[in-house]
Amino acid sequence: NAGVTQTPKFQVLKTGQSMTLQCAQDMNHEYMSWYRQDPGMGLRLIHYSVGAGITDQGEVPNGYNVSRSTTEDFPLRLLSAAPSQTSVYFCASSYSRQGASTEAFFGQGTRLTVV
Amino acid sequence: AQKVTQAQTEISVVEKEDVTLDCVYETRDTTYYLFWYKQPPSGELVFLIRRNSFDEQNEISGRYSWNFQKSTSSFNFTITASQVVDSAVYFCALSRISGAGSYQLTFGKGTKLSVIP
Numbered sequence: 001n002a003g004v005t006q007t008p009k010f011q012v013l014k015t016g017q018s019m020t021l022q023c024a025q026d027m028n029h030e031y032m033s034w035y036r037q038d039p040g041m042g043l044r045l046i047h048y049s050v051g052a053g054i055t056d057q058g059e060v061p062n063g064y065n066v067s068r069s070t071t072e073d074f075p076l077r078l079l080s081a082a083p084s085q086t087s088v089y090f091c092a093s094s095y096s097r098q099g100a101s102t103e104a105f106f107g108q109g110t111r112l113t114v115v
Numbered sequence: 116a117q118k119v120t121q122a123q124t125e126i127s128v129v130e131k132e133d134v135t136l137d138c139v140y141e142t143r144d145t146t147y148y149l150f151w152y153k154q155p156p157s158g159e160l161v162f163l164i165r166r167n168s169f170d171e172q173n174e175i176s177g178r179y180s181w182n183f184q185k186s187t188s189s190f191n192f193t194i195t196a197s198q199v200v201d202s203a204v205y206f207c208a209l210s211r212i213s214g215a216g217s218y219q220l221t222f223g224k225g226t227k228l229s230v231i232p
Contacts, residue, residue, distance in 0.1 A: 031218040040124075042206060042222035050218070058219065090160065094218050103150060104220060106160040 002026050006091050006107035013081040013114045021076040021110050023091030031094045032074040033104070036060065036087040043090060049074055081114045088112070117142045119209050121223035128197050129231050136192040136226045138207035149183065149190045150208040150220065160206075166190065167212070197230045204228070 007022045025032065033048040035058075045058030049068040063085055065077040074093075078085060088111050092104040118141040128134045140149065151163040164174065166183050174181045178195045194201050204227045208220040 033218065033220075035220075035222075040224055042119075042224040043208075043220070044222070045219055048219060088158070092220075103162045103165045104218070105162070106152075109158050109160075111158075 004091055004093050004105050004107035006089075006110050009108065009110060011110060011112050013078070013112065015081060015083060015114060017081050018077070018079050019081065021078075021089055021091075021112070023074045023076065023107060024072050025074075025091075025093040025105070026072065027093060027095070027105065028071060029093035029095040029105070030071070031096070032068065033058070033092045034064070034066065034074070034076045035090045035092065037090060037109075038087050046076065046089075078112075081112075083114045086112060086114045117144075117147075117209050117221040119207050119221055119223035121205075121207055121226050123226045124224070125227045125229070127229045127231060130199060131196050133193060133195050134197050134228065134230075136194075136205050136207075136228065138190045138192065138223060140188050140190065140207070140209050142209060144211055146212040148210045148212060150210070151181070151190075151192050152206045152208065154204040154206065154225070156203070163192075194228075197228075199230050199232050202228060202230045 004025045030051050034046040035043040037043045044060050046064050047066040049055045052071050055066050088109050090109050091107040094102045094104045120139045147168045149166045153161040180193045182191045204225045206225045207223040210220050
């Protein structure tokens, strides 16, 4: 099983450039999320989705857009990259069991550097 | 608002020593989930355990054990007879039991464990 797949694994952007971080899962999970990990900060939630067509903001949404057109895919878009967005990005998915979410399954991460 | 505090930023132990990683949480919810994740040097996040706040029994899995104390809002993680492969950053996390918050994890800042051979 592929699980949660993120591409690319590494990316260097110039300030002002745009790009999309891809996330796909093959487990038919309803819930998908994006987190960023910064040194000494743990992981912080950027955006999440409870199903196709439904997205919402997390703790640190500024500068990022998301969409969920299918159950499998949840891309994260940086419209105009800034050095403050240099981070490691993790996509996660989970499903509902008896009304509660299971543990989150994480992708391998995307290390983004904005210069 | 939910909050998870891992006061130990870095810990170093000699191989075969026991080590306990502390986790203290804050939540207004009466029911919730607690998690531990491991992040080895390769960078991926590995799920270790999920504990329902209803269940205060301690859990043991091989060399790993978890002590959940609702009265002190703590969910500590002990590694017995540590090994070099245990070297990683360990994250404690919290989520709601159900509804909109059940799939949104609030993470602590992590504890970096170094096991010295």
